[in-house]
Amino acid sequence: MQMVLLRSKTTMPQALNSAIERERLYDLLGYDRTRKITFVRSPAGYGKTTILSQWFSQFDEPVAWLSIEVADNDPIRFWKYVIHSVTEITKNNIDLELASLFASQEPSAFEFLIDSFLNEMSLVKQTISIVLDDYHLIENATIHKMMVQFIEYLPSNVQIYITSRADVPLPIAKWRAKSWLREIGMEQLRFTYEEIQQFYEKKNCLYTDVSMLQHVLKKTEGWVTGIQLTELSLNSSTINDFNIDALNGAHPYIADFLLQDILAALSPSIQDFLIRTSILKSLDPLVCNALTNRSDSLSILSELEKKGLFIVRLNSTPPVYRYHHLFAEALQIELKNRYSEELVASIITETATLLQDKGDTISAIELAISKQDYELAVSWITTYLVDIFTSGQTSTFIGWVKTLRMNHYPIxxxxxxxxxxxxxxxxxxxxxxxxxxxxxxxxxxxxxxxxxxxxxxxxxxxxxxxxxxxxxxxxxxxxxxxxxxxxxxxxxxxRWDNIPMQYNTFEHKILRTSIGSKGKFWPFEKSYPLVKLFRETEFKDDNMTAYSYGSSAESLYEKGFIDAASSELKIAIQYGHKFRDPGLFIPMYLLKAQIYIKNNNFIAAHAFLKNSMETVKEKHWIKTLRTKIAHCYLLEGNLLQAEQELIMSRSRQPFWLLVNARLLMAKSQASDALSSIMQVKTKALQEMQISTIIEATVLEAICEKALGNDDSAMMALHEALLQGAPYEYVRTFLDEKASIPLLKAYLKMRKTKNDPSWNTVPLTYVTRLLHDIQSEDNALDSLTPREQEVFSLLADGATNREIADRLFLTEGTVRVYLTTIYSKLGVNSRAKAILLKQ
Incomplete structure (x- = not known):
């Protein structure tokens, strides 16, 4: 089941013709358009929604509008709606570009989703205005956290408008201090005397003498809904019957009192229509017809709108309406007061069933649960459980189960x-x-x-x-x-057998995912029996088994077993293509490229990565491959090309940030590099991402050394070793050539300095790392004395002619020597051979 995106939720309410123009508020909204957030806060009934719809109706620019309800307390549902509303007004494919990123519920996945959304909006060549109406209904901490990230990094072409009845758990004070915020509160929203006068005149109200208007202003204190209620009550009463003193603007619940007068002035059939339809979030005339057994719902709704009876028409075709929240709340109270429990239950069941028949299963279940019809709700949840999961609305499902458990309903x-x-x-x-x-x-x-x-x-x-x-x-x-x-x-x-599990939606390493235990390696003797069970039994065709090959390949490479890693990644790539899962085969492509790099075969690495870009269409995977290409160029010493690739793949992901930090170090900007590295490390520590913690800390040590902070460099290296020792990390250290002198200095320090605080890292682990370095250096030892002479001159920058003259050889003989040297060193060019020497 695809998630149903209701047009009525993403359509800006239509400003009433009878609404007065509030120029002073327009001036506030138009002041300093550089402010990225507009926060409109007041209790119910002060016209927050109306003023924004009036404001935006003045311009040709479309607005991305979301009318929030309680059901939107699901990060997937909430952001799908926001992204959909932006896609609608920008007329591009932002929603399709980001569709694959909704498969995971992990915090890092949500963060990546927001980053990707921000990037897509930054590419749009127009101003984007996003209205989040009734944000006070959001209580989900994850959504708040995502909203903070969203606003903190908002592109310059995007502005956010938030309406709320109350304070929201967002860093409003911080944004105010940064001059990001435009605020409109209850004091600004109150009607002035002049506005009350204009309102009554537009309504053709007869009782507009000065004393009456002043009395209304005093009693309502400018509360817009209170003023509307007085006008409606005046129209349904005589001046002698109307008691303005009953009005107390300090208490919005006077609606309960005045609605009695307003309802009493309507025919019984219209009263019944209003009460029965009050539990609908949006008023589709066809649904209203079915619910009330009539055929004239559209004309009723249209007539009620003309009377100004707290009903809002949305700008959709065919017309869809909704009641003002206060009006709906009062009508729902009247529903319980006027009808028997049996009839109320019947109306709720019928309404929920109509929503379900219309395809809005989530709203139907929400309504059934909110009205405590748990049996009906559970029957629908059970029927559509697979669809609920595949649509990504698991947070909503968690909330349902929690409610059912709290009410002791058998699940x-x-x-x-x-x-x-x-x-x-x-x-x-x-x-x-x-x-x-x-x-x-x-x-x-x-x-x-x-x-x-x-x-x-x-x-x-x-x-x-x-x-x-x-x-x-x-x-x-x-x-x-x-x-x-x-x-x-x-x-x-x-029925769950054919539902694929998505274990990785964006990470460049499987070791950064839950199935990769976030970089914690199991000892081989413990993990092998479990891996064997998956690979040699009926589990062998499962996604989980496929990822076991990928995770194994990465861990084997990290431990230095390169040939074994190559074998595992080959199978993992086959599985990845079988399941059409870039979350598996892209990390394996990166690993294969890394093995080419380790063997100094940069030409093969570049060719492989560029060909790999043809296998995916998602932008975030293409950016990941570009980041690795940048890493290749960087290791070759081609800083210009590396920088160009990083510009095209810009991201806030750890992979990009750490490659960019290496570029900064290569450009002698160690301080900037260190700042970026520490940002990555801090976040990795919070998330317990072991592989990233070690990588960032190794780079931290290299940076500190470059800055002349030898003691800090040793401490950082010690920390990296402390993290890596339990899991036998090797390649993260050895692949950073600048870490090798640090490792040697560390070993020397440990052998000469008797300080127990350093003994937390076994010396055998450090010795093993240096032994592996020595093994790699043995490639140079394999050269004959004559080949070493040729190689030494080559490394000094001598040309073939200069080498021939210095060693009394012909140029042809020099070329033969160079071919042999390249073969022994595993390289295919002069530049790579020199790089290896360095």
Missing amino acids: PYEMLVMDVIALISTLKFEEAVEIMTELEQKQVTEKWMDLEENLGVASIYETVKAYAIFGMGGDIEQATEIVQRQLEKGRVGS
């Missing part, structure tokens, strides 16, 4: 197992463990896993349990036992 086992998967995917491990513990207890008391109808979901649960143990760094032997037990029982098919 089907399949939903509980899927809740575990959803919680793990969003890194809510403690909550996942809580559900798993409950499932284990229910197995003891109810033997649910042994019941025939649960065998399929029980098999999934066992696999999830093993994955959770592995991904969270638990007891791998326990995970192996679970898989072994599952194989002995035999896997049971289910």
